[in-house]
Amino acid sequence: MPLDHRRVRGPEESQPPELWGGTRKDEEEEEDEDEAPRDPCALRPLFVRAGLLSQAEGSAYLELGGGTKVLCAAWGPREAGELGATGGGQLLCEFRRAPFAGRGARWRPGTATEREAEREAAAALREALEPAVRLSRYPRARLAVSALLLQDGGSALAAAISAAALALADAGVEMYDLAVGCALCRSSGPAAPWMLQPAEPEERRAVARLTVALLPALNQVSAVLGGGQGSPPDTWAQALRLGIDGCHRLYPVLRQSLLRAARRRDAAAATTA
Template identity: 40%
Template sequence: MPGDSRRIAGPEETQNPYSFVKDKGDGEQFLLLNKEKLRADGRATDKVRPVFLKAGVISQAKGSAYIELDKTKAICAVYGPREVIKKEDFSMKGQLTCDFKFATFSCRYRRQHQQDNEEKDLSVLLLEALEPAVCLHKFPKAQLNIYLTVLENDGSVLPAAIMCASVAIADAGIEMYDLVTACSARISGKNILLDPSDAEEYRSQHTATEGLESGSLTLGILPSLNQVSALSSKGEIQFETIEKAIKQCTDCCHKLYPVMQECLVKAVKAKMSEKGT
């Protein structure tokens, strides 16, 4: 209506913005490896993306951490231990609660503000990976709240979340048996790609289009104790291939372990310098 100052002037026709977005590998023409056996970003099959990890990034939280795996970015905050208010949740051992959430702008398509089924499943997997590493008997009748938010999703969000949350718990001063390191792998036939990007990750239609064993695997371990805390897989994969992928992921986790240790050392030095000690 002309003359209406409250109305925003806009075009009469609109178009879907995703029509102008370049395909990131959802189609059948996407190739995991080129003729030189390299991936789209130039990495070899056994190479992981650069890792950036920092602890103590949220001043209001008891412990916090921030992680980057190239374009995959996540931040975690830890609060507690807090007293369990509900009587039905009483336990002489401490409890962990994990809240995994994608930011609305983190993915190619806008996410909802409320948790969907995928985020609930990832919350459970994150909880199962962290529980074996935390000394729950040290804070009876209390719970530790972990909130993780993915700021940008470019694949391998679960391993990034596990490492970020593990460092955040240690930064909060919670006693742990060991840090939890994690790595994921994309399996396509005889090819095992460590730390897959979003375009390389397994989707349900890949098994039908590729016509061979295809899937993905995520492994979380306690390196010092040499124990597995999390193992999940999906797709159609032979046992021999899974065994080979687990060995490669284990080697990758041992390489990432010093990065997490160095991150905590820097965080402790920063806290000591602030206190003047």
């Protein structure tokens, strides 16, 4: 009898995948236990570069030491049409996660949960950026910024806020100041401290989370986003002060990146001329 080469023969012995379901979880727990404790007020190493994409009018790439990687692009101002016939300009924000950004089965691409999380993150991004942009200078115009999360290593929304503000400034959009984002989290326990720029394992164990967006030059908070339980009001005030201090410490790094991008653009224009 001739063989059917269109069929793939399976192994003679097989085992159900449920037997291996706990392997990944055990590995994650071991990684969490092996992680060395760090100073809760210490900031993670930060790498940021503006003017990275030639296809966009403004762009920025930001990477945190915990593994978070965000790429942002900005466009505008462009004519808004009938939607922007009255009032000031419009700021459109988009937040997307790459299919490989999550860890394990935490995120499934295309699911309703992921789409809802992306819409909430986009709304939070707009809330944090709108006070920093001079929308009154762009009547009947539309500005757009898109954030792509390449890898989620913790503090993803705060990183997206900083990168998006840097991309808008790189695009030449008039702004009052750069919006700087800083995330915090707190694990269970009465004496547990707030952690600045938490990594993904720290966020997974947290019972309370907070993201602060600040305009450092004006010393104005543009957004406070968070939630949780088991934390008295005094600890939330302490977390807000800690987040504001973290934003002030991140601000010089973002400014230097913007200045370097402007110098590279001027050098390229001089070479072309």
